[in-house]
Each structure stands twice: as C-alpha cells, then as structure tokens.
Amino acid sequence: MQAAVTTDFGAAPEVLELDIPEPGQGEVRVRVHAASVNGFDLAVAAGYLKDMMEHRFPVVLGKDFAGTVDALGPGVTGYARGDRVFGVVTKTYLGDGSFAEFVTVPVATGLAKLPESVTFTEGAALGLAGAAALAATDACAPQPGQAVLVVGATGGVGTQVVQLAVKAGAHVIATAHTDLERQHVTELGAAELVDYTGDVAAAVLQAHPQGVDAVIHLAGDPAPLLAAVRTGGKFISTLIGSPEQLPAERATVVPVAANPAPDTLDRLADNQAKGHTSVKIQRVYGLDSAPAALADFAGGTLGKLVIITTN
Numbered sequence: 001m002q003a004a005v006t007t008d009f010g011a012a013p014e015v016l017e018l019d020i021p022e023p024g025q026g027e028v029r030v031r032v033h034a035a036s037v038n039g040f041d042l043a044v045a046a047g048y049l050k051d052m053m054e055h056r057f058p059v060v061l062g063k064d065f066a067g068t069v070d071a072l073g074p075g076v077t078g079y080a081r082g083d084r085v086f087g088v089v090t091k092t093y094l095g096d097g098s099f100a101e102f103v104t105v106p107v108a109t110g111l112a113k114l115p116e117s118v119t120f121t122e123g124a125a126l127g128l129a130g131a132a133a134l135a136a137t138d139a140c141a142p143q144p145g146q147a148v149l150v151v152g153a154t155g156g157v158g159t160q161v162v163q164l165a166v167k168a169g170a171h172v173i174a175t176a177h178t179d180l181e182r183q184h185v186t187e188l189g190a191a192e193l194v195d196y197t198g199d200v201a202a203a204v205l206q207a208h209p210q211g212v213d214a215v216i217h218l219a220g221d222p223a224p225l226l227a228a229v230r231t232g233g234k235f236i237s238t239l240i241g242s243p244e245q246l247p248a249e250r251a252t253v254v255p256v257a258a259n260p261a262p263d264t265l266d267r268l269a270d271n272q273a274k275g276h277t278s279v280k281i282q283r284v285y286g287l288d289s290a291p292a293a294l295a296d297f298a299g300g301t302l303g304k305l306v307i308i309t310t311n
Helices: 039-046 120-124 127-140 156-167 179-188 200-207 223-228 262-273 287-298
Strands: 002-006 014-017 027-036 064-072 084-088 102-106 111-113 147-151 171-175 192-194 212-217 229-237 252-255 281-286 304-308
Touching: 002 287, 014 287, 027 120, 039 287, 064 102, 064 120, 064 127, 084 120, 084 127, 084 262, 111 262, 120 262, 120 281, 120 304, 127 156, 127 212, 127 229, 127 262, 147 156, 147 200, 147 223, 156 171, 156 179, 171 200, 179 192, 192 200, 200 223, 212 223, 223 229, 281 287, 287 304
Parallel strands: 147 171, 147 212, 171 192, 212 229, 229 252, 281 304
Antiparallel strands: 002 014, 027 064, 027 102, 027 304, 064 084, 084 111
8 A cells, every 4th residue: 555654753754655454453444535634743754752652663644534444353343344434543652644545443542433424535634633622612611602712723623613612602712814814714703803923912902801711722832822811711722731831820721632532523523514513624635745745734724634545
C-alpha cells in the first residue's frame, strides 16, 4: 500500500510503499477513503514527540480517517466487512497512521460507524477536532444568552465550537482577521467578531465591561485573555495541561483534551447527519500530495485539509 511516512525523528514526510497491515486482537482493518490533517501530525513529523511516545519507524502519519471495514481481527464484534466507519487512530505508540490506503484500529476507542448521509470527506474531518470541540463545549456548558468568546474560531476545532455554542443559545464572540475568516465565522452564527491581531481582551471588555461568561481558548497565548472573563466565569483551554499553568483568581480554569471514545464519535456523526453542525473543508489533496498538505496546514487554515487516500 501507499502511505505518507516519516522515517526518522524530524525527517521530511514522504510517500512510500509499505506492507498492508494485519488487524490484531480487538482491531479492524479500515480501507481508508479520506483522512484529515491535524496539528498533532505536524508535531509527529517534526520529531517533537520523540521523548513522549514510542515511535515505530517508518511512522505513518495521520490520526483522523473515514473509510470501510476491510478485515476483522480476533475477538471483534459489532462490525462487519463493508461497514462505513470513521474515527481517530488511538494507539499507545506511533507507527500506524491514517495517511495510507489501509490502517488497523482498535474497536474499543477511536472508531464508530459513519451514517450514510455523511460523506467520507466529511467524516475524515470530524474525529480529533470534533472530539476536542465537544470536550470544550461540554466544559463550558453555555446557557442561552451567555457571552462566550472563542479564540481560534476559524480552525477545525473552533468551527465546531462556534456552531455548538450558537446551537446552545450563547452569544458567541469569535476571533477572525481576514475578510474570508470574518465571513466564515459569521455564517456559523457568531454574533460579534474580534480581530485576533489586536488586543483581544481589550476589545472584548470595551463591548462587555464586566467580562464574558466564558472564554474557549484554542489558539495563541492564554494569559492575556484571562482579563476578558467575568468574575466567576470559566476559562476553557485545549492548550494547557493543568489549571496550575494558568493561575487565575477570578475565573475557573479548565483544561480539556480530545477523547475520541465511541459515544463521542457517535455524537459527532449524529450532529453532522442532522445538520446541527457542519465541517468546513478548505482543500482536498491526493495521497501523493500529503507532504504538501502538511506544509499548507503549517501556514494556517480556514477549516480542514483532507487527503483522499482511495478512490
């Protein structure tokens, strides 16, 4: 099979021919139709996780995927060959990834069935970003009329967060700079816009002198944004590991992380199928252009970049 890999720590990504993997105990093999790029993939390619996770080179890049079940490993129930599925590759080591024609994944986590009404391209863009968005929005628990600032609103996670908060009835303030970004978050339902190239907290406080009920922090330095939260409000972040990293007297600091458990993935698929949320696909690439997709992602995106791995 063809796969986009890195052959050593920090080695440039390249597309190579590898053996098709066999599913192990509790795993299925998925014929990948589409995969999407995440910041995690850039970190792996750059060698940033060298001392954090085991690497089994060549490491196939990619976490998010959508495709069809191709083979069942021992002990697998609840899935059959041909099932449409999507999810996130979640293993204790780095080696098996979704930027390939096939990938093996455990059924216990990171895998769910994909509704017929959701395309593979859409499904590939849901997993990691969507799981992070649900975690952030659940932690925020926005109420009708509450003011919620979403920092990093134009990326894959932010796009989902804005929609979820708007659906909950919140007054969403989204960060954006270019005309395309402003149009994008406005179409998602954001009621106010703040330019992220300026002093975001000052701009928010000018319109909301007491501060907002919650900040959902998905990009940039969190410290200057604390001032935008009202006394007793929440500061939710996907970029910090513990509240101690961001001491705050007035607000409750809540770190969150993506957890692509099957029930979370089911929620994402259901939201997409029912039109409660949608994914923004900025550009689609062929598997041979996976290195270019990674480079483009590093330059900033408006939504998701998707790699089509199988026709």
